Amino acid sequence: MLKPRMIEEKMLILLRQGKISKWFSGIGQEAISVGVTTALHKKEYILPMHRNLGVFTTREIPLYRLFGQWQGKASGFTNGRDRSFHFGTQDYNIVGMISHLGPQLGVADGIALANLLKENKMVTAVFTGEGGTSEGDFHEALNVASVWKLPVLFCVENNGYGLSTPTSEQYNCEHIADKGKGYGMESHIIDGNNIIEVYELVSEIAESVRKNPRPILLEFKTFRARGHEEASGTKYMPKTLMKEWEKKDPVTNFQSYLISQNALTEEEDVLIKEGIASEINIDLNKTNKEEDIIPNLTKELNDVYKTFVYQEVKANSKSKEIRLVDAVSEGLKQSMERHEDLVIMGQDIAEYGGVFKITEGFVEAFGKKRVRNTPICESAIIEAAMGLSISGIKSVVELQFADFITSGFNPVINYLAKSHYRWNQNADIVLRMPCGAGVAAGPFHSQTNEAWFTKTPGLKVVYPAFPYDAKGLLATAINDPNPVLFFEHKALYRSIRQEVPTDYFTLPFGKASVLKEGNAITIISYGAAVHWALDTLKKNPDISADLIDLRTLQPLDTETIFNSVRKTGKAIVLHEDSMFGGLASDISALIMEECFEDLDAPVKRVASLETPIPFISQLEDQYLPKNRFEEELKKLLSY
Ligand SMILES: Cc1ncc(C[n+]2csc(CCOP(=O)(O)OP(=O)(O)O)c2C)c(N)n1
Numbered sequence: 347m348l349k350p351r352m353i354e355e356k357m358l359i360l361l362r363q364g365k366i367s368k369w370f371s372g373i374g375q376e377a378i379s380v381g382v383t384t385a386l387h388k389k390e391y392i393l394p395m396h397r398n399l400g401v402f403t404t405r406e407i408p409l410y411r412l413f414g415q416w417q418g419k420a421s422g423f424t425n426g427r428d429r430s431f432h433f434g435t436q437d438y439n440i441v442g443m444i445s446h447l448g449p450q451l452g453v454a455d456g457i458a459l460a461n462l463l464k465e466n467k468m469v470t471a472v473f474t475g476e477g478g479t480s481e482g483d484f485h486e487a488l489n490v491a492s493v494w495k496l497p498v499l500f501c502v503e504n505n506g507y508g509l510s511t512p513t514s515e516q517y518n519c520e521h522i523a524d525k526g527k528g529y530g531m532e533s534h535i536i537d538g539n540n541i542i543e544v545y546e547l548v549s550e551i552a553e554s555v556r557k558n559p560r561p562i563l564l565e566f567k568t569f570r571a572r573g574h575e576e577a578s579g580t581k582y583m584p585k586t587l588m589k590e591w592e593k594k595d596p597v598t599n600f601q602s603y604l605i606s607q608n609a610l611t612e613e614e615d616v617l618i619k620e621g622i623a624s625e626i627n628i629d630l631n632k633t634n635k636e637e638d639i640i641p642n643l644t645k646e647l648n649d650v651y652k653t654f655v656y657q658e659v660k661a662n663s664k665s666k667e668i669r670l671v672d673a674v675s676e677g678l679k680q681s682m683e684r685h686e687d688l689v690i691m692g693q694d695i696a697e698y699g700g701v702f703k704i705t706e707g708f709v710e711a712f713g714k715k716r717v718r719n720t721p722i723c724e725s726a727i728i729e730a731a732m733g734l735s736i737s738g739i740k741s742v743v744e745l746q747f748a749d750f751i752t753s754g755f756n757p758v759i760n761y762l763a764k765s766h767y768r769w770n771q772n773a774d775i776v777l778r779m780p781c782g783a784g785v786a787a788g789p790f791h792s793q794t795n796e797a798w799f800t801k802t803p804g805l806k807v808v809y810p811a812f813p814y815d816a817k818g819l820l821a822t823a824i825n826d827p828n829p830v831l832f833f834e835h836k837a838l839y840r841s842i843r844q845e846v847p848t849d850y851f852t853l854p855f856g857k858a859s860v861l862k863e864g865n866a867i868t869i870i871s872y873g874a875a876v877h878w879a880l881d882t883l884k885k886n887p888d889i890s891a892d893l894i895d896l897r898t899l900q901p902l903d904t905e906t907i908f909n910s911v912r913k914t915g916k917a918i919v920l921h922e923d924s925m926f927g928g929l930a931s932d933i934s935a936l937i938m939e940e941c942f943e944d945l946d947a948p949v950k951r952v953a954s955l956e957t958p959i960p961f962i963s964q965l966e967d968q969y970l971p972k973n974r975f976e977e978e979l980k981k982l983l984s985y
């Protein structure tokens with residue numbers, strides 16, 4: 347406990363000198379970090395928050411690496427890409443937070459699920475402040491952990507404040523531990539300022555959880571002795587309250603206790619402090635001497651994704667005519683056979699087979715451990731998928747409808763997409779997204795929201811239009827160790843048939859397919875819109891067009907687009923999504939930048955109206971660009 351205390355005292359000086367950017371003090375709360383970490387085995391994962399320096403020091407991370415992290419040096423854990431405690435390290439089985447606090451809890455669920463599946467009798471500890479318990483993630487994570495009996499210790503550090511907000515404005519029950527009952531979960535209140543109590547109780551509870559896997563809610567009563575972060579001060583905190591808690595300081599109290607028990611002499615105390623001070627100084631000097639990071643553009647761009655070497659598995663010659671829905675199902679099933687620990691999760695996907703029946707029969711084939719029905723909690727499940735990936739397990743999450751990804755948006759955008767770039771941790775996850783219009787299902791069951799994700803570096807986005815592509819690309823999506831959003835158009839599920847090889851095969855990302863070749867114009871499209879373009883060309887056999895089906899949107903096959911446009915001199919981009927900020931806008935811009943001299947007309951975008959997608963089919967038909975495309979195509983041809 348002394349070590350994190352003394353490091354902090356040093357950091358406060360460095361903060362004043364502008365050498366570190368921000369500091370969240372854990373002074374007064376050391377017994378919790380140190381006690382919990384000591385109670386766990388080193389191989390067990392801990393997911394700390396911003397005041398848990400004691401977790402890092404107890405796991406014996408060399409101090410110069412921590413200092414390097416805070417100063418943005420290469421010896422840190424994020425290559426200068428993220429600050430403070432926003433990092434994890436597999437070497438020490440620590441998974442650091444993202445700023446959004448709550449997602450940690452669901453990630454812990456995933457790690458605990460991996461432990462449960464591996465039957466390794468390990469426990470996982472995750473921290474949150476009492477403020478963080480107000481986030482939906484807390485509720486979702488505790489609920490999932492309870493339903494799935496996951497071996498997680500949810501450690502709530504109740505330190506009286508969430509920034510300036512006192513507990514009375516944060517929750518309305520006596521103890522946070524009381525919430526355990528609502529989740530069907532055992533809970534305990536622990537004096538967070540008493541290291542002996544923390545260590546003994548957590549050791550006992552952890553041992554019991556190892557033997558009998560289940561989640562436990564632990565509320566540590568403590569106090570934040572300093573401000574939220576150093577710049578924000580403590581004006582709003584009553585002085586008397588601060589004085590009262592000063593008497594309960596875990597470090598000085600434990601020191602007095604040890605002295606009173608003759609377990610520590612004054613001389614030993616001095617020696618211990620000198621030892622720590624010297625370690626801090628030596629390591630700090632090392633960090634101070636370390637060269638600053640020099641930006642390397644290639645490295646920055648390369649580190650967004652984990653390297654994936656595509657392995658081609660050729661299709662067998664035997665094929666069968668199947669629907670797109672069958673192709674997805676078959677591709678998924680054959681991947682389940684190939685990757686023996688691949689887990690799939692989603693609402694109603696087990697016995698019920700999923701709302702589109704893609705996973706029908708999967709429980710019988712693979713069992714309920716690998717085919718997991720989930721409560722309705724997109725965030726926690728996507729976070730759990732992240733936890734599985736941290737534990738080396740691939741997963742596929744079925745969103746019941748792509749529209750519902752909004753309820754799991756935060757982990758996708760902030761956790762999955764950014765982890766590899768931030769601390770080299772990939773998110774080996776496929777999110778299956780049944781999407782799209784044409785089924786008169788209204789604003790919340792018809793969206794095609796790929797542009798929310800193509801916008802975000804770190805994600806891959808796949809959008810097949812045919813059964814063959816769906817099967818091969820899904821296999822690749824699962825092989826790829828990066829997070830992939832896999833869009834499956836609902837209107838195509840049962841309307842599009844094709845001969846598809848019966849065995850497992852893969853198709854590469856970043857390769858568009860040219861469905862028709864011609865010289866007058868280039869049509870660029872993907873998803874259901876590809877079929878609208880095909881229909882239009884069928885109706886107008888005299889139009890000589892290249893029709894490009896992009897198949898994957900990130901990575902995007904710009905080469906095929908540019909080569910075609912250089913040949914035809916005209917380009918029209920057709921998609922189902924609404925126009926502004928859609929893929930067509932960027933593709934159009936790319937063509938302008940790369941092929942300006944070859945263009946004989948401005949690039950044309952044809953897309954849906956700038957309205958939410960409506961319910962009744964007359965309105966839906968008007969909304970979609972399907973019926974506007976032919977006219978726009980002809981206009982551009984005669985430009
Ligand atoms: C989603 C989200 N909302 C708001 C914030 C800003 N914020 C960061 S820490 C914090 C207070 C957290 O309080 P608590 O969970 O009690 O932890 P403590 O700081 O007291 O340890 C707030 C409001 C944030 N980081 N993320």
Ligand SMILES: [Mg+2]
Nearest residue numbers: 475476507508
């Ligand atoms: Mg708090």
